[in-house]
Amino acid sequence: MPRASRADLSSFASKVAQHLSGDWSSDYLSHPTYPDQFPRAEYIWDLAMVYGAVSTYVLTHDAILTGPDGIRLYVIDRPLHPEQFLVGAFAPDELKETYFWSNEIPHGIAVSSNPARAAHQITQRLLPRYKQAVARTEPPRAIRRGQTEPSRVATQTVVTPPEHP
Template identity: 50%
Template structure:
């Protein structure tokens, strides 16, 4: 014969009386299934307690209120009439924001005996230390970073280089739109000047990964010079850089030009 389940309200009061420091118990019975969700959403648990409250209909629960705004959630452990589960609740004080939990591991809950003295020992030994540590970190984060640490806006640049992926697979930029200070960086990272297209193009022979690394290197070098770099795709159906009668741009010493007028 299955043993009758211990009364949760009485158990929570006895457990609170045996925990270190001043603790009080607040019991509530649920008239509807949805009534268990407000507390369930505050659970600081990614383990079996979270599974229980999301998968089972729980008719009641209790919240233990302790020192330093600590709160413990207590409810039945389904299928185990001689056990309860106890789990921390997230701090809900003013000024606590989601980003304050970043990098803080969930303290998670535990299953405890229905004997209050033994349960108090289990909570004190296994749960409270990691709960207090996690709570301390969150409160410290709230004190040191009250606002979300947004990244600063990018610096303004006087010149910009826009590289384009053309519909024929070419990656490059028309010569006339290249700032003079950026030409050497393009040559240094494998771009070749094609006079008959009046453009700097990055050879497809480097492969997609190779071209991506070279574009990244160009962007980093030009950023250090205060030149912004954009990467765009040409509009659908747009032609590659048009042939131009513009004379070939002189390459730096020791750098070959990919093609010459014939």
């Protein structure tokens, strides 16, 4: 299969979506100007390659893959590596901002320009880390149901030694 070129991002993302397990869709967007790349990239859950590429390079386009349970993945060209793409996850909408920049971030990955191989890499490397990060950052069940966070009550037991005559 010929390598994907920079102009192939839309086609590449659509084919990756077809190869991923479950119901995935692809949404491609071209960016006429540098500032146009930031609104879609604002909630990328990454502080490594994907974040670095978005903050450092002018990206002329991107794609968002949306899958089961609302999982959203951000796909861009990998700067300086025309044979690869970068894929990162968006933080879930319900994720509290306090967890967004935690140590639980499922950093993005570089993937092959072969859509089937890229889908395999996403399935084996990115999606498991994403699901683990979501599980580790979920608030306790009481909070998820809209209740207030249970207060933590500290108790102290004082033991007095018996008096000797």
